[in-house]
Amino acid sequence: MDLLLDLLNSRPLVDGVERDVLRDPASARRWAREHGGDGGPEELTVLRDARDALTRVARGGADPGVALAPLLDGVHRTPEFTDGRLTWRTVSPPHARLAVEAVLAWAAVEEELPGRLRPCANDACRLFLLDRSRANRARWCSMAVCGNRAKARRHYERTR
Ligand SMILES: [Zn+2]
Known part of the structure; x- marks a missing residue:
């Protein structure tokens, strides 16, 4: 894998x-x-x-x-x-x-793990992730990088 x-x-x-x-x-x-x-x-x-x-x-x-x-x-x-x-x-x-x-x-x-290999939800990222979690809701290749970036962007848009 x-x-x-x-x-x-x-x-x-x-x-x-x-x-x-x-x-x-x-x-x-x-x-x-x-x-x-x-x-x-x-x-x-x-x-x-x-x-x-x-x-x-x-x-x-x-x-x-x-x-x-x-x-x-x-x-x-x-x-x-x-x-x-x-x-x-x-x-x-x-x-x-x-x-x-x-x-x-x-x-x-x-x-x-059908459907668990997918592209990162960040459009500016080209990486793939393999979601092994029970919830099957992982969207980012890495929470630390793409996940936080998306969160920060949503926060910025909400508070503007
Ligand atoms: Zn990513």
Whole structure:
């Protein structure tokens, strides 16, 4: 799940300017390695494609079956016995492994927490949040940043 959110949120706006962690090769390589990848150029290309597709899907602007299917090319599962237990191992082309993990994490969220992955309600923010609360009313990527900013704005409008 962290990989999915980290990937979706790797292109934040900082003071209105996009800071894309995956654009600069050195920082992209570092990001991929921190998330268990090899940081090779092929992997980074697939990761950027996966981010674009997942962003469109998470904003409701693309059909998952169309946008995400190409990322699963050549992916399959094989059965394995571990200590007498049957498990399934996902096998993907090595450079696509991280991107595939992100797509599978998205599928797990859709299954287990449907509707809980959403864009931050602050229009000037590009981040996504995953609401795990019982009330399901989280609107901001971060209460400390976007939540307080919205509160301050409402307060200012009320008292003007
Ligand atoms: Zn936000």
